[in-house]
Amino acid sequence: MSHKISNEAFQRMVEKAAWLISEGRIVRISDILYYVIGRRSRHLVKIGDNGDLTCSCFGFKSRGICSHVLAVSTLRKMKEGVEIINEIMQERIRRELKQLYRGEITR
Numbered sequence: 001m002s003h004k005i006s007n008e009a010f011q012r013m014v015e016k017a018a019w020l021i022s023e024g025r026i027v028r029i030s031d032i033l034y035y036v037i038g039r040r041s042r043h044l045v046k047i048g049d050n051g052d053l054t055c056s057c058f059g060f061k062s063r064g065i066c067s068h069v070l071a072v073s074t075l076r077k078m079k080e081g082v083e084i085i086n087e088i089m090q091e092r093i094r095r096e097l098k099q100l101y102r103g104e105i106t107r
C-alpha cells in the first residue's frame, strides 16, 4: 500500500472497525458487495476481481484505507462472519439501499 497513515490514525481506524462489527453495522449484500452503516453516513465496500477491497467513502479515496474496509476484511476472515447477518438486517438494508440510491443519505 502506497498510502501512509500514522499509528494513531491506524489505531482509531481499527477501533472504529471493531465497533462497526460489534454493532452489526456491516451487511453482506453479495459475495463481492458489503454495505456499511456508519454513524452518520453509509458506504459500499466492494471486493474486486483481484481480491482487493475498495470503499465508496472519502477517507478511502484520500488514504487508500478506511475503517469500513478493515471491518469487512476482518469479517471475511471470521468463519462465523456470515452468520452475523440475519433476515431483519437484510430487510433494513434493502430500505437503506433505496435511500442511498435516491441520494437521501450522504455518501
Ligand SMILES: [Zn+2]
Pocket (backbone or CB within 6 Å): 043, 055, 056, 057, 058, 059, 060, 066, 067, 068, 069
Ligand atoms: Zn470507507
